[in-house]
Amino acid sequence: MGKEIIVAPSLLAADFSNLKKEIQEVEKFGADFLHLDVMDGNFVPNISFGSPILEAIRPHTKLVFDVHLMVENPDCLIHLFKDCADIITVHAESTKHLNRTIQLVKSFGKKVGVALNPSTPLDFIKYDLDNIDMVLIMTVNPGFGGQRFIPEMLPKIKELRNLAPEIDIQVDGGINDKTGKLAVQAGANILVAGSYIFSGNYKNKINSLKF
Numbered sequence: 001m002g003k004e005i006i007v008a009p010s011l012l013a014a015d016f017s018n019l020k021k022e023i024q025e026v027e028k029f030g031a032d033f034l035h036l037d038v039m040d041g042n043f044v045p046n047i048s049f050g051s052p053i054l055e056a057i058r059p060h061t062k063l064v065f066d067v068h069l070m071v072e073n074p075d076c077l078i079h080l081f082k083d084c085a086d087i088i089t090v091h092a093e094s095t096k097h098l099n100r101t102i103q104l105v106k107s108f109g110k111k112v113g114v115a116l117n118p119s120t121p122l123d124f125i126k127y128d129l130d131n132i133d134m135v136l137i138m139t140v141n142p143g144f145g146g147q148r149f150i151p152e153m154l155p156k157i158k159e160l161r162n163l164a165p166e167i168d169i170q171v172d173g174g175i176n177d178k179t180g181k182l183a184v185q186a187g188a189n190i191l192v193a194g195s196y197i198f199s200g201n202y203k204n205k206i207n208s209l210k211f
């Protein structure tokens, strides 16, 4: 039997002037994780939010805090998230010594995810798979919400599922009820969705991703 589907609304698409309410709404309607995109304006051409915002919202929800670091040289910043994150995901492309970065996340007692940009091959993580809790296959180029799902990522997800039958595979970017289904059929089990969920009718949207 396949893994249960985990739905992770991406805060990037929420109403920033009303974060507490937005988070409590998606929690009420069945979200499992809260996906938190930290962008530094360097690794990606955009700036989002950092640890002070995450610490401010942490007391208002029991959702799993799934922190996606889109930052250059994450080793310098990981400690900032030790009190609020449950999972910390780093990009394989952002660090010179991925294995060391993985160990650093683990040293804080956190689950560790590794993200791969669309053009980054699975080879980057092949020898670290036993040390990783989750692989994030980016299905858009990171930096912005509301982009179109890249279908060429489907065979990549399939290949990873064959390589690592038990690992959590997260997909992020352009996920909706149609692309999410394709990703799940390919082997993904954690669906990040920003603009799809936060554009309205949270309950139906979240349910529509629980395949």
Ligand SMILES: O=C(CO)[C@H](O)[C@H](O)COP(=O)(O)O
Pocket (backbone or CB within 6 Å): 010, 012, 013, 035, 037, 068, 140, 141, 142, 143, 144, 145, 146, 147, 172, 173, 174, 175, 192, 193, 194, 195, 196
């Ligand atoms: O990592 C991200 C962008 O870099 C976001 O999580 C992604 O934008 C999700 O948004 P959408 O569902 O609107 O594509």
